[in-house]
Amino acid sequence: MLDKSIAAMLSAIEIYNKPDFSYREETFSVLCINAWELLLKAKVLQLARNQVTSLYVWENRALKSGGKSKKRYIKYNRSGNPMSVSIYEAHRIIAEDYGVKIDKAVKSNITTLAEIRDNSIHFINDDLTLAVKVQELGTASLQNYLNLVQEWFGPVLDKYNFYLMPMAFFRSFDSVNGEALNASEKKLLEFINHVEMEYDNNESEYNLSLRIDVNFKKVRSGDGIPVQITNDLQAPVIRLEEEEIMDKYPWDYDVLNTRLQKRYSDFKINQEYHEIRKALSSDKRYCHERLYNPANPNSGSKLFFNPNIVKAFDKHYTKKS
DSSP states (O other), X not given: OHHHHHHHHHHHHHHHTOSSOTTHHHHHHHHHHHHHHHHHHHHHHHXXXXXXXXXXXXXXXXXXXXXXXXXXXXXXXXXXXXXBOOHHHHHHIIIIISOOOOOHHHHHHHXXXXXXXXXXXXXXXXXXXXXHHHHHHHHHHHHHHHHHHHHHHOSTTTTSOOOXXXXXXXXXXXXXXXXXXXXXXXXHHHHHHHHHHTTTTOOSSSOSOOOOOOOOOOOOTTOSOOOOOOOOTTHHHHHHHHHHHHHHOOBOHHHHHHHHHHHBSSOOOSHHHHHHHHHXXXXXXXXXXXXXXXXXXXXXXXXXXOTTHHHHHTTTSOBOO
């Protein structure tokens, strides 16, 4: 699912960066949101030990008596396949059920791009204001996406160039066709501007929108910074190992605490818990220490846990009924 998400985001970038494409912003918004939904669902699968049922919509069926069944059943769509959770429900599962911290700007950015996608049928392609907003939101969305993929799955995107071509490269600003916004477009821009106001002083590495400024100037042939492109044969091996490690140890400290709180009736984050956790952390079956920079053993590290560690905690705490 992660591969599908990356493919969708690469398609969004490729479509956006075409020099002549009349449905640029709308198509980018659709593919970008699709990539985000698949990424969030891939994270749910990772946290849930690849149990596909974690992505299903469950419901309490109506009884003949008029009430609801206590047992929950999988909800199916019109074609008879299980319905999967929405992008927002996937976000909720990650943040609430597993305690993974996701910056508020990430959700606001996704929500705003989804609003553009949902309103795309009303767009006027020649309108410059909406085009600028889509680029600003899209640029921030790509940066947020890169950061989260790196944090959740390791350096799987190192070989890709994730950027949106600045509008100056394919727009003629001195001859833009101006068209009056209709009522739907005005409401959409008002919504975007209102959300942007909340992040005017945001200093997080995650962003709602980013503006690109492009300046052209003549330079001497020797003024450029020398760049060397290499193809390190060891890089793919490191990347594969990193993916496997993140798949085996998907929980960090916060996720572990959240899952234990939901699992036990007498669980408390205290000295006793820390002593138990530290003892289990030395067991490679349950814990892996991940270096921030694998090439530098002195770069600092972070502990990640295998979900099977909860079975070890069962000996110390009482499971909820």
